[in-house]
Amino acid sequence: MEGIIGYGAYIPRNRIKVEEIAKVWGADAPSYKRGLMLEEKSVPSPDQDTITMSVEASKNALKRAKINPAEIGAVYIGSESHPYAVKPSGTVLAEALGSTPEAHTADFEFACKAGTEGMFVALSLVKAGEVKYGLAVGADTSQGAPGDALEYSAAAGAAAFIFGQENIVANAVATYAYMTDTPDFWRREYQYYPQHGGRFTGDPAYFKHIIGAGQGIMEKAGMKPADFKYVIFHQPNGKFPFRVGKMLGFQKEQIEPGWLVNKLGNTYSGSSPLGLTATLDISQPGDMILIVSYGSGAGSDAFVFEVTERIDEVRDLAPKTRDLLERNIKYLEYGEYAKFRHKIRKAD
Amino acid sequence: MRDVAVIGTGMTKWGELWEKSLRTIFVETALLAMKDAGVDRIDSMYVGSMSSGLFTGQEHIASLLADYLGQTPVPATRVETACASGGLAFRLGLMEVASGMSDIVLVGGIEKMTDVNGYEATYALGTAADQEYEGYHGITFPGLYALIARAHMEKYGTTREQLAMVAVKNHRNGAKNPLAQFPFEVTIEDVLNSVMVADPLRILDCSPITDGAAAAIICPAEMAKEMGKPVVKIIGSGHATDRIALSSRQDVTWLEATYQAGKKAYEMAGKGPDEIDVLEVHDCFTIAEICVMEALGIVEKGQGGRAVEEGLTSLEGKIPVNASGGLKSKGHPVGATGVAQIVEICKQLRGEVGDRQVKNARIGMTQNMGGSGGSTVVHIFERE
Amino acid sequence: MPTPSRYWREIPQRYRFEANQCKKCGTKFFPPRLICSECNSQELEQAKLAEKGKILTYTIIRVPPHQFVDQAPYAVGIAEMEDGVKLTGQIVDCGFEDIKVGMPVKLEFRKIFQEGESGILCYGYKFVPANGNS
Numbered sequence: 127m128e129g130i131i132g133y134g135a136y137i138p139r140n141r142i143k144v145e146e147i148a149k150v151w152g153a154d155a156p157s158y159k160r161g162l163m164l165e166e167k168s169v170p171s172p173d174q175d176t177i178t179m180s181v182e183a184s185k186n187a188l189k190r191a192k193i194n195p196a197e198i199g200a201v202y203i204g205s206e207s208h209p210y211a212v213k214p215s216g217t218v219l220a221e222a223l224g225s226t227p228e229a230h231t232a233d234f235e236f237a238c239k240a241g242t243e244g245m246f247v248a249l250s251l252v253k254a255g256e257v258k259y260g261l262a263v264g265a266d267t268s269q270g271a272p273g274d275a276l277e278y279s280a281a282a283g284a285a286a287f288i289f290g291q292e293n294i295v296a297n298a299v300a301t302y303a304y305m306t307d308t309p310d311f312w313r314r315e316y317q318y319y320p321q322h323g324g325r326f327t328g329d330p331a332y333f334k335h336i337i338g339a340g341q342g343i344m345e346k347a348g349m350k351p352a353d354f355k356y357v358i359f360h361q362p363n364g365k366f367p368f369r370v371g372k373m374l375g376f377q378k379e380q381i382e383p384g385w386l387v388n389k390l391g392n393t394y395s396g397s398s399p400l401g402l403t404a405t406l407d408i409s410q411p412g413d414m415i416l417i418v419s420y421g422s423g424a425g426s427d428a429f430v431f432e433v434t435e436r437i438d439e440v441r442d443l444a445p446k447t448r449d450l451l452e453r454n455i456k457y458l459e460y461g462e463y464a465k466f467r468h469k470i471r472k473a474d
Numbered sequence: 475m476r477d478v479a480v481i482g483t484g485m486t487k488w489g490e491l492w493e494k495s496l497r498t499i500f501v502e503t504a505l506l507a508m509k510d511a512g513v514d515r516i517d518s519m520y521v522g523s524m525s526s527g528l529f530t531g532q533e534h535i536a537s538l539l540a541d542y543l544g545q546t547p548v549p550a551t552r553v554e555t556a557c558a559s560g561g562l563a564f565r566l567g568l569m570e571v572a573s574g575m576s577d578i579v580l581v582g583g584i585e586k587m588t589d590v591n592g593y594e595a596t597y598a599l600g601t602a603a604d605q606e607y608e609g610y611h612g613i614t615f616p617g618l619y620a621l622i623a624r625a626h627m628e629k630y631g632t633t634r635e636q637l638a639m640v641a642v643k644n645h646r647n648g649a650k651n652p653l654a655q656f657p658f659e660v661t662i663e664d665v666l667n668s669v670m671v672a673d674p675l676r677i678l679d680c681s682p683i684t685d686g687a688a689a690a691i692i693c694p695a696e697m698a699k700e701m702g703k704p705v706v707k708i709i710g711s712g713h714a715t716d717r718i719a720l721s722s723r724q725d726v727t728w729l730e731a732t733y734q735a736g737k738k739a740y741e742m743a744g745k746g747p748d749e750i751d752v753l754e755v756h757d758c759f760t761i762a763e764i765c766v767m768e769a770l771g772i773v774e775k776g777q778g779g780r781a782v783e784e785g786l787t788s789l790e791g792k793i794p795v796n797a798s799g800g801l802k803s804k805g806h807p808v809g810a811t812g813v814a815q816i817v818e819i820c821k822q823l824r825g826e827v828g829d830r831q832v833k834n835a836r837i838g839m840t841q842n843m844g845g846s847g848g849s850t851v852v853h854i855f856e857r858e
Numbered sequence: 859m860p861t862p863s864r865y866w867r868e869i870p871q872r873y874r875f876e877a878n879q880c881k882k883c884g885t886k887f888f889p890p891r892l893i894c895s896e897c898n899s900q901e902l903e904q905a906k907l908a909e910k911g912k913i914l915t916y917t918i919i920r921v922p923p924h925q926f927v928d929q930a931p932y933a934v935g936i937a938e939m940e941d942g943v944k945l946t947g948q949i950v951d952c953g954f955e956d957i958k959v960g961m962p963v964k965l966e967f968r969k970i971f972q973e974g975e976s977g978i979l980c981y982g983y984k985f986v987p988a989n990g991n992s
Contacts, residue, residue, distance in 0.1 A: 139951055171950065171951070171968075172928065172929060172969075173929070173948075173950065173968040173969045173970070173984065174968060174969065175969055175979075177969070177979075177981065178966075178967050178968050178969055178981065181967040182966060182967060185967075209969075209979055210979070218873070218981060221869055221873050221874070222873040222874065222967055222981075224874055454951060454952075454987070454989075456953075472928075591924075592921070593922070593923060593924035593927060594924055596921060596922065596923045596924070597923040597924055597925070600923050604946075606864075606868055606889070607889060607945065607946060608946045609923075610868075610970060610980075610982065611934060611946055611947050611948055611970065611982070611984075612919060612922060612923070612926040612929065612932060612934060612948060612970075612971070613919070613934050613946060614919055614921065614922065614923055616919075616921065617917050617919045617934055620917035621915045621916065621917050621934075621935070621936060622915075623917075624915045624916065624917060624959070625914065625915040625959075628915070628959050669920075670918075670920050671920055671921050672917045672918060672919050672920060672921070673917050673918040673920075673954075674917075675917075717895075719946065720936060720946065721936045721944040721945050721946045722944070726914070726915060726936065
């Protein structure tokens with residue numbers, strides 16, 4: 127058996143409200159809030175990036191896993207905002223944890239599903255007996271173009287998972303991947319902001335792949351929606367997870383514990399992974415959890431986890447996701463937000 | 475070891491000297507000192523300069539300046555120990571004459587700081603700190619002294635106003651010094667309203683960026699007598715180092731290197747703090763003067779602020795400190811400061827400073843400090 | 859600004875807080891030293907820096923050196939860690955008015971600065987408030 131032996135989250139303290147962004151661009155805040163079911167999003171401080179958040183989330187995961195970091199054999203960070211275009215993020219994380227030099231490291235990218243991608247691979251290596259422990263992090267400091275709809279939701283956060291075969295907190299019951307070539311959202315090399323296909327990002331993209339992966343994994347595992355205590359979907363805005371959940375046959379109550387987007391924003395590669403850490407925080411032994419991510423381009427990774435007795439021993443060993451979401455909040459005005467997010471053009 | 479005396483000094487107006495290069499400023503100053511001493515050849519020279527490389531891109535300045543001074547092939551040495559470079563250059567010159575290796579030695583200090591912008595100057599000055607464990611985290615020179623100031627205020631109740639009084643006193647003195655960069659008075663309100671640099675230190679708590687040089691000629695005391703010069707003898711010299719990083723020290727409010735260097739100088743001179751008539755100390759920031767007073771034993775630990783408030787160190791006070799205007803008003807071309815302090819004390823002891831004169835000054839002391847106190851050089855002089 | 863090799867050499871300290879300790883008198887050093895400055899012994903063994911401490915003194919830098927221009931104003935302080943070691947670092951994630959002498963802090967991994975638009979990214983530790991939760 128293999129599964130999650132430790133998990134951890136990290137969310138920066140800064141927030142900006144939808145009203146504050148709408149004010150600057152002359153947009154109608156109430157309709158954005160209603161349409162996106164979103165109130166505010168997290169903003170990284172200038173000294174935070176995918177790497178720094180991954181380090182802190184991974185340290186939280188280590189607190190729960192209680193293993194020697196030198197025994198981690200695989201270190202993966204999935205992100206669409208790796209700080210370097212060429213030079214791995216994973217190596218910095220591995221050094222910070224003390225996992226070097228005997229660890230396989232790779233940086234993953236696949237829009238918002240880069241986090242679960244790393245999880246898929248780390249888990250598989252553990253299952254194959256290739257490594258004793260595998261660490262996968264989904265982290266992003268995503269950018270939305272100024273004035274674009276995505277500016278209201280593009281947020282920052284990180285979630286880390288350590289996989290192993292002993293002292294399992296959540297058994298990995300099944301995995302599934304569903305993917306096509308669908309250009310719904312992309313960023314070309316040397317471009318500063320991503321672009322997207324507007325309403326094309328809905329049915330043929332998000333919904334098609336999540337439904338495909340959700341139905342696929344349930345069929346593979348011989349399970350139906352009612353068998354799950356909780357389900358987590360990728361959260362690009364507040365509405366989509368509930369809509370796709372309904373389409374797949376899930377209830378609101380199954381989705382709510384892992385639904386963070388209304389106060390957090392869309393943390394891209396951290397989105398469904400953080401929904402999973404938040405769900406694990408309140409889960410009980412025996413709970414079945416389904417997580418289906420979505421990354422534009424496009425594809426979905428799905429996992430079924432069964433929570434074990436061990437959750438009671440580890441839950442309190444590191445900060446809980448919703449505590450991180452609610453603690454020490456600082457609200458920014460648009461000017462400071464733009465400065466933090468390097469949206470202001472300065473002299474050379 | 476023979477007794478050594480200062481027989482000539484030289485200093486030109488300090489400030490933002492756009493038209494003058496590092497070489498020009500130094501040579502003009504050195505020529506004044508040589509003229510004052512009545513010599514036209516020297517046996518050796520020492521030049522203090524913290525960072526001619528970072529400020530002007532020029533290293534190897536000892537030979538460069540010996541050349542431009544017309545003294546080639548004289549042995550020339552550039553001395554660096556951050557802002558105490560000038561004082562240390564003087565000490566090394568002293569040792570060369572005292573040991574008998576040379577008779578007439580020129581000691582100078584020079585810094586040309588205005589050829590780089592403000593941020594680069596802040597960076598260059600910051601290289602006096604621990605680069606990997608202080609500078610790496612964004613600390614600056616004013617920042618280090620601000621850390622000291624806050625700790626001193628917490629520990630001893632030193633007030634913001636007392637810090638300002640140091641600046642007010644030094645500007646009042648500097649207003650009488652025609653060579654000072656800022657020869658005008660400031661009020662406590664001026665200081666307290668000036669722009670914040672590193673809390674709680676404001677711009678008027680900080681010595682400025684300055685171009686300038688200072689120079690002195692030293693020789694055996696016997697030779698000075700023979701030349702018929704007023705004999706200002708160097709009776710004490712002390713030099714000590716401290717942990718370079720502020721965080722490595724036991725007590726950030728205590729300048730241990732100043733205490734150690736002072737102790738050595740007092741011992742060598744056979745004098746105590748209460749026998750000093752006039753002092754030039756390193757007020758790179760107002761808090762520094764307060765801490766130095768305590769470390770030199772002029773006042774009790776923690777009482778430096780009160781001493782300034784009570785006027786102990788004003789020109790008319792019991793122990794006048796920084797009659798020249800100090801680094802605050804006179805300016806702080808880093809490598810030159812230590813020598814300029816010595817120039818002032820020698821002129822005080824020779825009765826040559828006009829309305830800044832401290833009456834009956836016979837014994838004077840200089841204290842020159844590098845970085846956040848990582849090095850200190852102290853000298854004591856006596857007019858025979 | 860550090861060159862790649864100068865930066866890389868300090869990684870064990872900046873990323874993992876690796877210190878050392880005198881075998882004879884027990885004094886801990888961060889960064890590690892070759893010789894104990896207290897008892898002069900040259901026998902030191904590996905140790906780890908404590909990650910929690912208290913602020914001893916602090917300031918707000920408003921006139922920065924050039925590689926920190928974008929960050930100013932920022933708070934810097936000296937903290938004494940639970941094992942007695944003192945270090946200098948930025949204090950973040952709190953308002954300037956919240957910083958007090960004696961404030962409990964812990965180390966967090968952050969980006970310290972970047973060398974312009976094309977140079978390396980330099981990481982290390984900063985102090986964040988250590989209140990009850992964690």
